[in-house]
Every structure is written in structure tokens, then in C-alpha cells.
Amino acid sequence: MKVRGDILMEAGKGLSIQQSNDTKRLFAYLLLTCKNVSLYPEGHSISISSIRQFYEMLEAYIRQYGDIRIEIEKDRVICQGVEVHTGPSKEGTLPFTLFRDGIRWLEFTEGIDLEETREVLFIIHKYSVLTTEPEGDIVTDFWEAHFDHVLYKADDFISALALDQIDSLSKSDTMPPAAETEDKPAPLGGPTIDSASPGGSTIDLAPLGGPIIDPASFVLTPQEQNELQEMVSREEMASATEHLNMLLDMLLEEQEEKDFNIVLEVLSEEFEGSFSRHDFEAALIVLDGMRKILDSGRLRMPWAGPLIESFYKDISSDTKCLKPLEEIWSNLNVQQMETLKLIFQHLNPRSVTTLMHFLLLGQSSQLEQIVEDTIIFLACQNISCLEPLINDSDKRIVEKVVPVLSRLEGDTSLKYLTKLARHSSASVRRMAVKAIGQAHGNQTSAIFEFIDDPDASVRHVILTQMGLSRNEIAEDLLMQYIQNQNFSTAQSEHIMECFRTMGKCGSSRSVPFLRKMLLHRKWMAGLRKSAYREGAALALVALKIPEARQVIESAGRSLHPGLRRIAREAEREYFPKNRGGR
Amino acid sequence: MSERQSIPERLGHDFLRALYHLISTVRVYQDNNQLVRTSVSSFQNMLNELTISGDISLSLYRSRFHIGEEKLRYRRDAAIVVYNMVELFSKRGIGSVNFLESSRDALPENIITFTRLFNDAIRHENPHQWLEQKLREQDCSWVQIFPRQDEDATVDSESLEDKRYEKARKNYFLAIEAVKEVANKVSQGMVGVRRSRRLAQNIVDIVKEDAALMIGLTTLKGYDDYTYAHSVNVALLATCLGRHIELSDISLEHLTICGLFHDLGKVDVPKNILLKHGVLTDGEWDLLKAHPVMGVRKILMLNATPSLRSRIILGPFEHHLNPDMTGYPRTLFMGHLSLLGKILRIADVYEALTAERGYRPRSFQPDEALRMMWGSTGKSFDTILLKRFIHMMGLYPIGSIIELSDGNIGLVMDYPDETERTLPLVLRLVNDEKGGWQRGEMVYLADQINKEGSSRLNIVRGIPLAKIRINPSDFFLHSI
Numbered sequence A: 001m002k003v004r005g006d007i008l009m010e011a012g013k014g015l016s017i018q019q020s021n022d023t024k025r026l027f028a029y030l031l032l033t034c035k036n037v038s039l040y041p042e043g044h045s046i047s048i049s050s051i052r053q054f055y056e057m058l059e060a061y062i063r064q065y066g067d068i069r070i071e072i073e074k075d076r077v078i079c080q081g082v083e084v085h086t087g088p089s090k091e092g093t094l095p096f097t098l099f100r101d102g103i104r105w106l107e108f109t110e111g112i113d114l115e116e117t118r119e120v121l122f123i124i125h126k127y128s129v130l131t132t133e134p135e136g137d138i139v140t141d142f143w144e145a146h147f148d149h150v151l152y153k154a155d156d157f158i159s160a161l162a163l164d165q166i167d168s169l170s171k172s173d174t175m176p177p178a179a180e181t182e183d184k185p186a187p188l189g190g191p192t193i194d195s196a197s198p199g200g201s202t203i204d205l206a207p208l209g210g211p212i213i214d215p216a217s218f219v220l221t222p223q224e225q226n227e228l229q230e231m232v233s234r235e236e237m238a239s240a241t242e243h244l245n246m247l248l249d250m251l252l253e254e255q256e257e258k259d260f261n262i263v264l265e266v267l268s269e270e271f272e273g274s275f276s277r278h279d280f281e282a283a284l285i286v287l288d289g290m291r292k293i294l295d296s297g298r299l300r301m302p303w304a305g306p307l308i309e310s311f312y313k314d315i316s317s318d319t320k321c322l323k324p325l326e327e328i329w330s331n332l333n334v335q336q337m338e339t340l341k342l343i344f345q346h347l348n349p350r351s352v353t354t355l356m357h358f359l360l361l362g363q364s365s366q367l368e369q370i371v372e373d374t375i376i377f378l379a380c381q382n383i384s385c386l387e388p389l390i391n392d393s394d395k396r397i398v399e400k401v402v403p404v405l406s407r408l409e410g411d412t413s414l415k416y417l418t419k420l421a422r423h424s425s426a427s428v429r430r431m432a433v434k435a436i437g438q439a440h441g442n443q444t445s446a447i448f449e450f451i452d453d454p455d456a457s458v459r460h461v462i463l464t465q466m467g468l469s470r471n472e473i474a475e476d477l478l479m480q481y482i483q484n485q486n487f488s489t490a491q492s493e494h495i496m497e498c499f500r501t502m503g504k505c506g507s508s509r510s511v512p513f514l515r516k517m518l519l520h521r522k523w524m525a526g527l528r529k530s531a532y533r534e535g536a537a538l539a540l541v542a543l544k545i546p547e548a549r550q551v552i553e554s555a556g557r558s559l560h561p562g563l564r565r566i567a568r569e570a571e572r573e574y575f576p577k578n579r580g581g582r
Numbered sequence B: 001m002s003e004r005q006s007i008p009e010r011l012g013h014d015f016l017r018a019l020y021h022l023i024s025t026v027r028v029y030q031d032n033n034q035l036v037r038t039s040v041s042s043f044q045n046m047l048n049e050l051t052i053s054g055d056i057s058l059s060l061y062r063s064r065f066h067i068g069e070e071k072l073r074y075r076r077d078a079a080i081v082v083y084n085m086v087e088l089f090s091k092r093g094i095g096s097v098n099f100l101e102s103s104r105d106a107l108p109e110n111i112i113t114f115t116r117l118f119n120d121a122i123r124h125e126n127p128h129q130w131l132e133q134k135l136r137e138q139d140c141s142w143v144q145i146f147p148r149q150d151e152d153a154t155v156d157s158e159s160l161e162d163k164r165y166e167k168a169r170k171n172y173f174l175a176i177e178a179v180k181e182v183a184n185k186v187s188q189g190m191v192g193v194r195r196s197r198r199l200a201q202n203i204v205d206i207v208k209e210d211a212a213l214m215i216g217l218t219t220l221k222g223y224d225d226y227t228y229a230h231s232v233n234v235a236l237l238a239t240c241l242g243r244h245i246e247l248s249d250i251s252l253e254h255l256t257i258c259g260l261f262h263d264l265g266k267v268d269v270p271k272n273i274l275l276k277h278g279v280l281t282d283g284e285w286d287l288l289k290a291h292p293v294m295g296v297r298k299i300l301m302l303n304a305t306p307s308l309r310s311r312i313i314l315g316p317f318e319h320h321l322n323p324d325m326t327g328y329p330r331t332l333f334m335g336h337l338s339l340l341g342k343i344l345r346i347a348d349v350y351e352a353l354t355a356e357r358g359y360r361p362r363s364f365q366p367d368e369a370l371r372m373m374w375g376s377t378g379k380s381f382d383t384i385l386l387k388r389f390i391h392m393m394g395l396y397p398i399g400s401i402i403e404l405s406d407g408n409i410g411l412v413m414d415y416p417d418e419t420e421r422t423l424p425l426v427l428r429l430v431n432d433e434k435g436g437w438q439r440g441e442m443v444y445l446a447d448q449i450n451k452e453g454s455s456r457l458n459i460v461r462g463i464p465l466a467k468i469r470i471n472p473s474d475f476f477l478h479s480i
Helices: A002-012 A017-039 A045-065 A094-100 A114-126 A138-145 A163-171 A222-237 A242-253 A257-276 A280-296 A304-315 A318-326 A334-344 A349-358 A365-381 A383-390 A395-406 A411-420 A426-439 A444-448 A456-466 A472-484 A489-505 A508-519 A529-543 A546-556 A561-574 B009-028 B034-053 B076-092 B101-105 B108-123 B127-137 B150-154 B160-185 B194-209 B211-217 B226-244 B249-261 B264-268 B282-289 B291-300 B306-312 B314-318 B339-354 B366-375 B383-393 B472-476
Strands: A068-073 A076-079 A082-086 A103-108 A150-154 B056-061 B064-067 B094-099 B143-147 B401-404 B409-414 B425-431 B437-444 B459-462
Touching: A017 A045, A017 A068, A017 A076, A017 A082, A017 A094, A017 A114, A045 A068, A045 A114, A068 A094, A094 A103, A094 A114, A103 A138, A114 A138, A138 A150, A138 B194, A138 B249, A222 B339, A222 B383, A242 A257, A242 A280, A242 B291, A242 B314, A257 A280, A257 A304, A257 A318, A257 B291, A257 B306, A280 A304, A280 A334, A304 A318, A318 A349, A334 A365, A349 A365, A349 A383, A349 A395, A365 A383, A365 A395, A383 A395, A383 A411, A395 A411, A395 A426, A411 A426, A426 A444, A426 A456, A444 A456, A444 A472, A456 A472, A456 A489, A472 A489, A472 A508, A489 A508, A489 A529, A508 A529, A508 A546, A508 A561, A529 A546, A529 A561, A546 A561, B009 B034, B009 B056, B009 B064, B009 B076, B009 B108, B034 B056, B034 B094, B034 B101, B034 B108, B056 B076, B064 B076, B076 B094, B076 B108, B076 B127, B076 B437, B094 B127, B108 B127, B127 B143, B160 B194, B160 B211, B160 B226, B160 B249, B160 B264, B194 B211, B194 B226, B194 B249, B211 B226, B211 B383, B211 B409, B211 B472, B226 B249, B226 B264, B226 B339, B226 B383, B249 B291, B249 B306, B249 B314, B249 B339, B264 B291, B282 B291, B291 B306, B291 B314, B306 B314, B314 B339, B339 B366, B339 B383, B366 B383, B366 B459, B401 B425, B409 B437, B409 B472
Parallel strands: none
Antiparallel strands: A068 A076, A068 A103, A076 A082, A103 A150, B056 B064, B056 B094, B094 B143, B401 B409, B401 B459, B409 B425, B425 B437
16 A cells, blocks of 8 residues: 555656656665765775766766756755655754755756766765854855856855844944035045045045046056956966965064964964975965064064974974875975975974985985985084984984984084994994094094994994004004904904004004014914914005015015915015005 | 737847837937937837737736736846836836737827827826826727736735845845954854855855945945944945956955955954044054954954965955055065955945045045045056946946936936946936935936937036935835
8 A cells, every 4th residue: 555655646746656766766875975975085985986876876867867956854855856855864964964054955967977976975075064163064165166067056044043133233224414514625635545544544545526537548458458357367366375475474563472373373374284285385485484584583572583483393393394295205396396495494403303204215316415405404403303313213214314414513423423333233333433434534543442343344344444544543553452352263354354454554653563463473372373474464565665565575584484475475465566665 | 819929038128128218218309309210110110029929918017027928037138127117117006018919000109109108197196097098098099008916016025126135135234244243253262254155155146146236235334333334335346346357256255255354453443543533643543554464363263264264364454555565564575465455455445435434524425436546546556456446336336326417316326238337327316305315217328318429418416425315225225
């Protein structure tokens, strides 16, 4: 009986059972799609496929039956005359949201495309939960969207706002009083009248009574017409930066701290927004402007400076400034890089941590250079900002800190490098000692502290550094080291390298020591004796001085065959290359 | 009446226009005037076309004209004709005019006779009865007159135009309330812009439909709190100018909001300063000059998206700045004014000049205000935009009280022709001898041009509003 009743009911509305069922199914899928859009973030596959499926169903429906209108009542929704929903709607659901905002009907018409469908659904979702003081609603956004294939009728949501109120307002209209001095002539000589001002003014207006406007004079010339079109076009493009200059001008005007803070907060939001939409030019306007204000000394109040400083600190945070960069980091163009370079100069040293992470993302050498330069610039302001990085557990980060420290001057950077020379990672230690040796003048003693590093490559770097030039300190240190250290046989390579380095950095002062080492080896213990002789011979060769050659020649005349062999090998190495001597 | 085919919409409007021109021409000229002969001929041609299948009736029902059984749809370009024809019918108590098939045989003299009688009927106590009787006496049997039905009178307010007037009026007062609410609440906490946006969108819709109505509304100068009414008036004028230069709907919405909020900062300026007679002290002047910044600060505190916020703060900040950036507030960073700011500047000054203010003896007439502004164009206003503003407003702007060359007083109602901005549609005002003024007939000055190109009816001068004590807006808003 019920089925029959339904059939009759639908038939009465002029719809076939098939259309009635299709209508119900379409509406049900609309509800489901709205739910999916609200449950999943934008761009989620479920949300995307749900919208697409709904669109396909809608498009097929319209193709078969024509446009579809959804009428929304308080506890009922009707589609094409078919009641598709009854009963109170829960907040957040489609019927509730549409009814709340005063949508009386919504119509999808032939030609609707996927993009329009998506936008409708997103607008509905955007306002599914309305705050107490909303910035808009479905109607405001539908109005702005100017849909080509979505029609709607909306109640005036303010109509319930008491027409009585309007009537009472109307009644308060008073007849303009007849001016007592109505015949008094207006002031001549150009009245100075400002809309804001009863007294002073900024507008010099023409005298009363003239000039008579010639109707022809307010016709636009062709050039003026073009200018007007340009003005309109510019306005329609809605520059994202013009208002920023205005906000900066406002800052200069504010005299109360709380008012100043209101503008500052907005500028901070604007900065954040421009960064997230990758509009770096806009971000730079804010930063340059703020700096200009700060430097110009035009700020009227003493509290303003610290507030701006704290602004810089605030915008240097991860979330506000640098995080949004990650997503386009590898796709930045040259112009953007140049702008970023200027922006980075305004950052606070606290942003160094994040910038350092950028160095791990992989980028062009130009960008890497920009970031590294920025870090150095910021570290020069406050080198302690590097401390967290030095202690970072990620070896890759610490490795990036070393070149930075190597470009910084001062005791603190040396202190940090020395600390890194004891890092658990051999590569870090190697880089650190190299940096100490290269960048900080005569740091021979400092790097020699690490001569017993367990890693051969580190030791090699130390000795290379020491052997770069003649250096008495290095010479003495090595002499003492070789003389006093009890080397094991496993260290023969190391001792050889020490001798070779000694030859490179040493002088005639070393010759007696080396002679003794080569020719009188009785006191030697531990390491194989021939290793010391060989080392001494290497050192003597490397010294490249006549005194050293004489010692080698003496060894060549020795009765000991092993010593003669060593001397021969050393001479072979010496003569072909140093025929002239030194 | 024989069954007839549907009448094309254009034909219906053309017929109404031909009849209106006939009535207007005959009222002014002698029978042998060329203009009269031309309008009779045009009317007859239309009538012949319409009566080809039988009688045709022109009826007024619920303030909408019907030709035959079909309602004439609203068309912007025909609005003035429809408006005037409604007036002509209503004042004579006529509900319907039935042109019989035999009208095809009517001579031009018969047509003129009918038209003269139609015009003259207004001077008689019972116009409809008088006209019926005279038509019988003059043997005008080809035309029948039927009185207006009572129910038609009672449902007038439901007409399309009245609905629009009502909507405009409602939005006007709601806009005042919205500005007031924002001004009062924003300092106490976050206020959303939803309501203001909806109102702005409604205003844009109405301006697009009937800008003249909105300009007429701005003559509402007597509202008790001037700052709020001023803000709404500025919003309306600015939106009309924006529409006139073909800004997009969204830009118009933003411009309207700019207008509504441009003087929010004045709420914090003590009334004794705003209304002070005489010269302000330096301190008072400083406070007054701070109002654009104070206003923008309030806008910044509204709950609006950053993109909307960025578009509605510039205008209010700039509305006291000259094109060369002099004026106030002082600027260091801004190099030029935005378009919305320039528009607001013009609307703001015009509105302020034409408003009744306590600190000056009288407000300026709209035409005086335009002349004063034109005198400082370039220096205080953008010349191109001021030109467009004057073009939009007309030399005697809508709402101006004017003296006509025939000695009558009139109210400028509209400039129906987009290209002709010197010859307005004027509502004659009739002194009711009790100190008040009643609506007279509507005269379109463009129709008063004779074939030699000179006008038989001119505007002699503008008349100070205070002199005749009317509220022009009453004549724009039927139901107030």
C-alpha cells in the first residue's frame, strides 16, 4: 500500500518513478559528498573522488531531466518536487547550513562544470560552522563567485532584524531646518571646506558661484578614457602590496602602545601571508619598511623600537617565515632568490637553526651561498645562535656549521671549532681541525692537541696543516712528540708522516735530532728501529738543506748495510729533484 | 475580443513609449506642430500593428502595465517611461485604456483630441468620469476608458518598482544600523563583516538596477546622527560612481564597504569638536585629523579575511589625501592614492558640502557643490574621476531643487539618457498652499527640445533646500 501511495504521490508531481529515484539518489550523494568534503582535507583523494563522482551524477541527471532545483525549508528539503529530506537537520549538515544562511533554493543548471561544483561544495563547507562574528556566509561567497550555472535565491538574513527598527529609524528623519541665514551670501574668495572639519581644512575649493561648468569640459578625452581604463584595470588586479605601505604609514602615526600593536600584528599577519603565498616582494616591503622606520628615528614613542625588534624576532620563527619556503625551496627562480637574499638580511639570529636545515634540502650553489652568507651575517650579530647547532645530534647539520665557523673571526668561533674537533664523528673532527688550521692564523699548538686522534684522516689533516710551511713551533712540537711518544708498531705509518711533516716544517734546528735518530739509534725503544731511521731520512730529505744532505751522505758511508740502503733510497729521492739544493 | 498571439516584449514597450511621447508632445505643442504630427504617426503605426488581430487593452495592475493579457517586463531603459505612465494613469484614476479594432480608422485629429482630453482630465475633480464623458461627446468611440480598481490601489506597494524602493529604503537604514553597530562594538571585541558584506552586496545590486534611486536616497540628510547617514550616503555615491566607471561587482562591494566604514574614526572624536562653530584649536584639529587612522584601526580589528581587509583599508585611510599626497594623514611610504580612495574622496566631499551642518549657515546646493569641486579639480580631486562624477550626477544632480524657466519649482529625479547629462527628468513640485509641496507632473527636459534645437523649458537656477523645506528623498521613496 505504501509503495502504491508513493507512486501516486510522485505521479502527482509529474515525475516518473525513475526520475524520482534518481533525484533522491543524487541528493543522497550530495549529502555524502558534503560530508566527505568536511571530513577530509582539501586535496585528499577521497574528497576529490567524491566531488568528481557527484559532479558526474549531477551532469548525467541534468542531461537526462534538465536543471535541478533544491528547495530548502526549515525541516524539509525538496528536489524537483520530491521530498528528499525531512525532520530537523543537525548543525553542520547541508540542509541546516543552507537554511541558516537563508538559501531558499539552489539550482544547478545545464553546462555546470566540475570546477563550479567543487567551488559550491567548498563554500558550503567553509561556512558549515559559523562563528559568532563571521566574516561572511554562503550567500556572500555565492554572490562573489558569480556562478554561471548555479542559481540561488537567498532571504535577506537581516529581514528578521525588526522592520519596526527600520520604521523607527525612518521616523527619526527630521525635516532639515530652514536656515535662519539662508540668504546670507556664502563666503567668497574660495571657501575652505573639508568634509571632516568644521574649522580647518585641506581642500581649497573654488569660490561659490563659479566657475560655471561647461558640459563639454567634463567629457573625457580619448587619453583620459585610456587612463581611466588603466586605473580600473589596476584596481581590479588588486595589488597585494599597496596597503602595506599604508600600514607602515599608520605605524608612524600611532601614539598609543596598544594601537601601535594592532597595526604591528596586522603587518606580522601580512608578512606571514605573503610568505605562505610565496609573494616575497610583499614580504620585503614589510621588512624594509619596518627597518626604515626603526632606523629613521621617526617613531614618536620610546616603546616603539623594542616592539619592532620583537616583531623581527617573531617573524623569524620557523612557522611564520621559513617553513612555507620548504615546499618551493627547490623550485625558486633567480628573482625569488635575489629577493629572499634581501629578506634574510632582516631575520633574527634565532632563524639560523632553520636556515641551516635548508642547507640540507639540496639546492643550487647560488642558493646555498645565499643561505650560508645569511647565516654568517646573522651569526656575526650573535654567534651564540650557532650553539644549538653545534650540539645537534644530526652529524649533517654539524658538518654544515663548520664552514660557517671557519668564516667567523674571534675566540668564540675558535672555541666552537675546538669543541667540534672532539666531536664523535671523524668527518666533523677532520673538518674542524682543518678549519682551525686554515682560518685562524697560527693555531699550530691548537690543532696539534688532536695529533693522537684515533682517525688517521684527522691526523693526516693535522700534519698536512703543520707541514704547509716552515714553522718552528710545529718543528719543536713534532720533535718533542717523536722523542717522547712511545709509539706502537701499528703506528709506523703515523710516525713516518710525522717525520715527513717535520721535514716540511722544520729547519736546520732539526738536523742534530735527525742525525742522532738516523745514525745513533740505541736509545730507541718500542717501534722497530729501522722505522725511525727511515723516518729521519725522509725528514732530512724533506728539509732540503745541505746540512741534511751531509747527514744522509754520512749514512751512505756507514758500515751498516741497512743504513746505507736507507741513505741510498733517500739520496735517490733527493738528487733527481733538488739538483741545485737550497 | 478575438484570440490573439503573444505580443513581442519590444513591441509592448515601444507602444507604451509612443503613447507617452504622444501625450508629452501634445501637452506642449499645437496641433499643427511637426513634433506632434510625428508622434501621432508613430503612435498610429504601433496601434495598427497591435490591433491587427483585434482590440488591444493597456491596463495598469499592481503598478505594472499589461498589454492584452501580457505583463510588460521591467526593463531599465524603459523604466522612466513606465514610471511616468504609471503616474499619468494613477492621477487620472484610470485602470485601463482599451483601443478597439476600429482605432485603425481613427484620423490623426481624433488621436490628438483623445490625447488632449487625456491630458486635460487631470484638472477635473473626477478625471476618469470627465474623460469618459468627453470621449463620448467627442465621438471617440474607438477608445474605451476603465477606472482603476480598488484592489489595484491596495496592492500598489507590491509592485516591482515599489519593491525596489522598499528594498533600497530598508537597506539604507540597515546600512546605517550596521555602521553604527560596527562603530560601537568594534572597540569591545571582534566584529564580523558578514552583515556589512551582505548589505554592500545588496546595495551593489540595487545600484546596478537603478543608480538614480540610490543617488536620490542620498538626499536623506536629516537623519539624527549625521556621521552614520553621511557614511551611508558616501557609500551610495561612491558605489554609483564605481558603477559608472564600470568597476567589477566585487570591487563595487569593496567600495561600498569602504564608504560605510570610511568615517568610523569619527566616532571617537567628541561631538563638540565635530559640531563646533568657529575655528578649532590645534589640539582639536589634531584629533580630527587623526580620524582616518583611527577609522582604519577599527577596520583592522574587524573579523575579515586578509584579502578583504587589504582592500577596505586603503580608501578610508586616503579619503582626506589630495592626489599629490598632501592632506592628512601624513605619508612617508605611500606614493599615490588608490582608485577607491580617490572615489571616496569625491563622494565624501560632495556629500559633506551638500549636507546640513551646524557649523555653517547653510548647505550647498548640489550644483554649487559640483562647481566648487570642479574649481579645484586636479589639486584636490582626480580630474578624470571628477569628470565622471559630474557626468553621472548631471550639472544639476539628482535630488537638486531647481527653478524652471516657466517659473515652476522642480526636483531633479534622473538623467534617463546615459549620454545626455544636461537635460534631466524633473518632477514638478506643486505648492499645496499649506507650506508643503506635493508631487506634480514629471517633465523630461530632453523632450522639450523643439526642432530648431532650442529648449522650451530650461533650468534657471538651483534653489537652496532650506528655502522650500522639503526632504527630496520623500519623493524618491514613495512609502516614507
